[in-house]
Amino acid sequence: MALLFIVLGLTLLIFGGDWLLKGSVAISTKLNLSRVVIGMTVVSFATSAPELIVSVRSALDGFSDIALGNVIGSNIANLALVLGVTVCLSSIQIQSSFYKLDWPIMMISSVLLYVFIFKDHELDSYEGIILFGFLIVFLIYLIKFQKNKTLEVMEDVETEDISSAKTSIYLILGGVGLWGGSELLINGAVDLASKLGISERIIAVTVVSVGTSIPELAASVIAILKNEKAISLGNLVGSNIFNILAVLGITSLIHPVKVNDLQIVTNDIYWMLFIALLILLLSLLPKTKHLGLKEGIVLLASYISFVVITLN
Numbered sequence: 001m002a003l004l005f006i007v008l009g010l011t012l013l014i015f016g017g018d019w020l021l022k023g024s025v026a027i028s029t030k031l032n033l034s035r036v037v038i039g040m041t042v043v044s045f046a047t048s049a050p051e052l053i054v055s056v057r058s059a060l061d062g063f064s065d066i067a068l069g070n071v072i073g074s075n076i077a078n079l080a081l082v083l084g085v086t087v088c089l090s091s092i093q094i095q096s097s098f099y100k101l102d103w104p105i106m107m108i109s110s111v112l113l114y115v116f117i118f119k120d121h122e123l124d125s126y127e128g129i130i131l132f133g134f135l136i137v138f139l140i141y142l143i144k145f146q147k148n149k150t151l152e153v154m155e156d157v158e159t160e161d162i163s164s165a166k167t168s169i170y171l172i173l174g175g176v177g178l179w180g181g182s183e184l185l186i187n188g189a190v191d192l193a194s195k196l197g198i199s200e201r202i203i204a205v206t207v208v209s210v211g212t213s214i215p216e217l218a219a220s221v222i223a224i225l226k227n228e229k230a231i232s233l234g235n236l237v238g239s240n241i242f243n244i245l246a247v248l249g250i251t252s253l254i255h256p257v258k259v260n261d262l263q264i265v266t267n268d269i270y271w272m273l274f275i276a277l278l279i280l281l282l283s284l285l286p287k288t289k290h291l292g293l294k295e296g297i298v299l300l301a302s303y304i305s306f307v308v309i310t311l312n
Contacts, residue, residue: 002195005188009181010211013050016177020049023170026162049174051212052247053182059255065201065264066189066208067257068117071248072268073209075110075240076306079275081210082217083236083291084299089221091292094233094283102237103280105138109244110276114269121259128252135245185211201261205268206307233279233291240276263310271306278302 051070058066086092112134116127162170189203251257259265282295 002188002192005184006192006207006211007188009183009185009188010214012177012181013054013185013212014181014214016174016179016181017050018174019170019177020174022162023167023174026167026170030164030167049178050181051243052250053178054185054208054212055247055251055257056254057182058186059251059257061186063186063190063200064258065199065261066186066204067251068123068248068259068264069201069204069261069268070208070212071243072264072272073205074212075243075272076205076268076275076303077209077213078236078239079279080299080303080306082213083233083279084296084303085217085221086296087291088293088296088300091290092233094289094291096289098233098237098283102234102241103276106237106241107276109134109241110269110273113244113248114265114273117257117259117269118265121262121265123248123252123257125253125256128249131245131249132253135242135249138241138245199261199263201264201268202310205310237279267310271310275299275302275306 051074054070055067058064058070109131112131113123116123116131185208189208190200192207193200193203248257278299282291282298283289
């Protein structure tokens with residue numbers, strides 16, 4: 001039953017997030033908000049909704065390791081698993097904004113998280129304010145000075161006019177899907193960890209994190225099969241930034257996030273930092289602004305190594 005709950009929970013989260021995204025974009029379009037504002041606020045928050053709901057509910061229910069493990073594991077999976085599979089199937093070019101803005105902001109966010117939880121093993125509300133405040137500053141900068149870049153987030157988002165009734169249905173279904181999915185996923189994860197005699201953290205950084213990264217992986221593979229532009233490195237890096245600044249920032253504002261399993265600060269977060277550094281190195285050597293099969297194999301090997309070490 002535990003596995004069934006996890007599968008059903010992830011399915012509801014995926015569909016719920018998609019419905020919420022469609023409804024939110026429809027409302028934003030009716031309000032005549034620009035594509036730039038919609039892309040960097042509504043779309044970004046809506047696509048982070050599954051991780052946010054899971055993290056908030058986990059923290060409130062006393063399972064902080066699931067909240068932290070989900071974000072850290074998802075960040076590792078986005079760059080090592082999703083990007084690894086993507087570039088193994090089709091090489092991608094790296095935009096200059098990756099070096100100038102995306103990677104530095106992701107690294108600063110990652111280091112901030114490390115500093116906040118390493119010493120006292122807790123993410124407090126004032127630290128959540130700092131993380132979320134950093135996100136607001138980042139968004140303001142993007143909207144004002146990086147308008148061309150922000151349009152990336154809107155590439156695969158439908159913006160056609162949707163009736164008010166249909167918009168309401170999307171929002172209701174999205175909310176119910178996210179709520180029900182988070183309930184099933186958390187209960188299933190805790191139950192599975194208990195039955196296998198392992199910590200909630202291990203389930204979070206493997207099963208749960210991969211599950212919440214499935215939409216990005218599916219979108220990437222489908223784009224390649226259709227000979228369309230694959231999911232960009234910038235969008236994956238952006239997802240990691242939102243996971244830390246928005247998901248953990250908001251979660252810790254609502255409820256302090258405590259580290260119960262010290263492996264989070266002695267193993268998992270170092271893997272997250274390592275993968276972030278690895279992406280930069282691979283983008284620089286031996287050929288700049290290009291990721292292909294060789295780099296994909298290195299990324300997938302790194303992800304497999306992370307999973308094997310984590311499970312042992």
